Amino acid sequence: MTSVPAPVEPATRPGRPAPGRPGPRRRGLHGRGLIPLLLGPSVLLIVVFVVAPAVYGLYLSLTNTQLTGFAARDPQFVGLENFRTLLGSDDFLASLGRTGQFVLFSAIIGQTVLGMLAALLLRRTWLRGKGVFGAAILLPMVVPEVVAALTWASVLSSSEDGTFNRLIGLFGGAAAAPLQEWPMLSIVIVNIWRGIAFAMIMFQAALEDVPDELIEASRVDGASATQVFRYVTLPLIRGPIFLYLLLTTITTVGVFGLVYFLTQGGPGSATELTSIFIFQRAFQYSQIGLGSAASVILLALLMVLGLTYVRLTKVEV
Amino acid sequence: MTTVVQRGLQYALLTMLALFCLVPFAWVALSAIDAQAGPTVSAPAFSLENFTRFFTNADTPRLLLNSLIISVAATALNLACGLLGGYALARFRFRGRSFFMFSILLIRVIPAPATIVALYLLMVRMNLDDSYLGLILVEAAAALPVTLWLLKGTIDAIPFELEEAAWMDGNTRLGALRRVVFPLLGPGLGAAAMLTFMAVWGDFLTPLVLLQSPDLYPLSIGLFRAFSAFNQVDWGVLAASAVIYMVPPAILYAVLRRHLLKSSLGGAIKG
Numbered sequence: 001m002t003s004v005p006a007p008v009e010p011a012t013r014p015g016r017p018a019p020g021r022p023g024p025r026r027r028g029l030h031g032r033g034l035i036p037l038l039l040g041p042s043v044l045l046i047v048v049f050v051v052a053p054a055v056y057g058l059y060l061s062l063t064n065t066q067l068t069g070f071a072a073r074d075p076q077f078v079g080l081e082n083f084r085t086l087l088g089s090d091d092f093l094a095s096l097g098r099t100g101q102f103v104l105f106s107a108i109i110g111q112t113v114l115g116m117l118a119a120l121l122l123r124r125t126w127l128r129g130k131g132v133f134g135a136a137i138l139l140p141m142v143v144p145e146v147v148a149a150l151t152w153a154s155v156l157s158s159s160e161d162g163t164f165n166r167l168i169g170l171f172g173g174a175a176a177a178p179l180q181e182w183p184m185l186s187i188v189i190v191n192i193w194r195g196i197a198f199a200m201i202m203f204q205a206a207l208e209d210v211p212d213e214l215i216e217a218s219r220v221d222g223a224s225a226t227q228v229f230r231y232v233t234l235p236l237i238r239g240p241i242f243l244y245l246l247l248t249t250i251t252t253v254g255v256f257g258l259v260y261f262l263t264q265g266g267p268g269s270a271t272e273l274t275s276i277f278i279f280q281r282a283f284q285y286s287q288i289g290l291g292s293a294a295s296v297i298l299l300a301l302l303m304v305l306g307l308t309y310v311r312l313t314k315v316e317v
Numbered sequence: 318m319t320t321v322v323q324r325g326l327q328y329a330l331l332t333m334l335a336l337f338c339l340v341p342f343a344w345v346a347l348s349a350i351d352a353q354a355g356p357t358v359s360a361p362a363f364s365l366e367n368f369t370r371f372f373t374n375a376d377t378p379r380l381l382l383n384s385l386i387i388s389v390a391a392t393a394l395n396l397a398c399g400l401l402g403g404y405a406l407a408r409f410r411f412r413g414r415s416f417f418m419f420s421i422l423l424i425r426v427i428p429a430p431a432t433i434v435a436l437y438l439l440m441v442r443m444n445l446d447d448s449y450l451g452l453i454l455v456e457a458a459a460a461l462p463v464t465l466w467l468l469k470g471t472i473d474a475i476p477f478e479l480e481e482a483a484w485m486d487g488n489t490r491l492g493a494l495r496r497v498v499f500p501l502l503g504p505g506l507g508a509a510a511m512l513t514f515m516a517v518w519g520d521f522l523t524p525l526v527l528l529q530s531p532d533l534y535p536l537s538i539g540l541f542r543a544f545s546a547f548n549q550v551d552w553g554v555l556a557a558s559a560v561i562y563m564v565p566p567a568i569l570y571a572v573l574r575r576h577l578l579k580s581s582l583g584g585a586i587k588g
Contacts, residue, residue, distance in 0.1 A: 057435030254428025
């Protein structure tokens, strides 16, 4: 058996399709006639509830649709008016800027650095209690968004008994109201907290592929731990890191509940990320057209990132 | 000597990181069992009264029931569609297959807030807003791309010969799918079920926008409403609700964690 060359094998059993590549076989319920039946429900659901809203949103962004009032009954086609309004609106541009800051500081810097730190530390062979440490770090990611926000509401409470204020008190600081005084910093920290685990998982998987011998060899050659990380480990996991950065950017742009629950965009509009801007324009000021146009701009920015993501991962279909 | 210091420092760093992750939960954990719970951490006067009140209040048990109805139904629908679709994608080569797979991968890039406005209006036009059915359909569809990719990959790994053998024994293609492929899905199906269930269970934005009747609110919205009712927040019940809200995902996570981490689902876990 072992002497038979692999490519010949399929021919020895006529009619046997190559693995995972069955050709058209029988008729009716045995063959390709099944495809619409099998794939139909999925396609229908995705088209109606995911694709259609995206397309409809594109159309709405060109109208002055409102939830209430005259325009609600008779929406007009207004061309690019909404886009002109938005791109000239300080409110919207500021919200884009806040989303940019939020992504940069919480995801790209905070989660990445702390996630990498956790992944590296948990790889130490002498470390005891890996399971406990790992579980503690995973917890913020696996609880529902609303619970995550609720836990931080008590930490950041402006009352003197708030966990943060007690901690500050230990070091002799005066009580503060973090969500009012440093709202942006507060939500950045909350989002770092929630995302460390995801970064850690991604980096742990990447670090698995770095051969231990390589690291030992560099240590023997006299490289310090920092040098090993900088010149050996980091170049080897550059790909996964880049993929992670794109994934977390995309997810962080879509963060809504975590921030909305805590601040509802306030105080003033200090934490009004673009996701919250869209929600408030559309559902609180009932300007559906304007909200849709803001969504389209956000999507356009993300699509560029998304295409890069698919390119970079080079997924086999 | 230096190694001891270095190891000590690394333990300290890791402990600080773990504390940072755990400390925020103190309030929820302590207040849930505190008869006199307030908005901040305090030593609890131990009692399970908050949980009793959660289950005997007029409206809170309803929240749990709604969450269960929506999540279980959406997960079931999602898995049923995903199983059939994943099978087609794994076992047939047809035109547009690659395009379809890539398109649904790209869908994962669209953040929910970017399509929620149009989705709401569309649901109003279809008379599906403010109903279980509408929300279930939306949630099932939103998680389908990940489910399809996962199950397609799982079915790819099941030898085609097994199915052929079942055909020889007189099964129809669908019969073989049910009797041979389905029992072998194991971890893949478990992972898909867990990811979908957790996504639906934790979703906040979609029910916030689609549901207006308090009768239909799931726990996520119920918690938000209870928290934003500034003057009359019942902190004890709020904390107890949060604990109850965390139980199903925690159980699922504990049961399926090994499978999940094994099947390198990095990109699919978050969100």
